[in-house]
Amino acid sequence: MRYIMTFFWTFLLIEMLTYVVSSMNGAEFNFQLGALLAVITTFLIFVVSAIIPTEPIEEH
Incomplete structure (x- = not known):
């Protein structure tokens, strides 16, 4: 679902940018x-x- 929504919003924003x-x-x-x-x-x-990287940062 993450991939589909990322493509959906990217598609809409890029099409808007192309039009403008x-x-x-x-x-x-x-x-x-x-x-x-x-x-x-x-x-x-x-x-x-x-x-x-998505590893948690160690606190000092």
């Missing part, structure tokens, strides 16, 4: 580009979360 940037540049909105960027961004989020 294309509107500001006067370019045509490209849904496929936003979907591709959402998949790549979701993958990067999972890779970064796997690299970051």
Whole structure:
């Protein structure tokens, strides 16, 4: 469920960003580009979360 929700929110936010940037540049909105960027961004989020250690920090 974590993976599905991460992709869902990443997809929505990247599509919104793609729409806003294309509107500001006067370019045509490209849904496929936003979907591709959402998949790549979701993958990067999972890779970064796997690299970051989740061990508890020892208190001094």
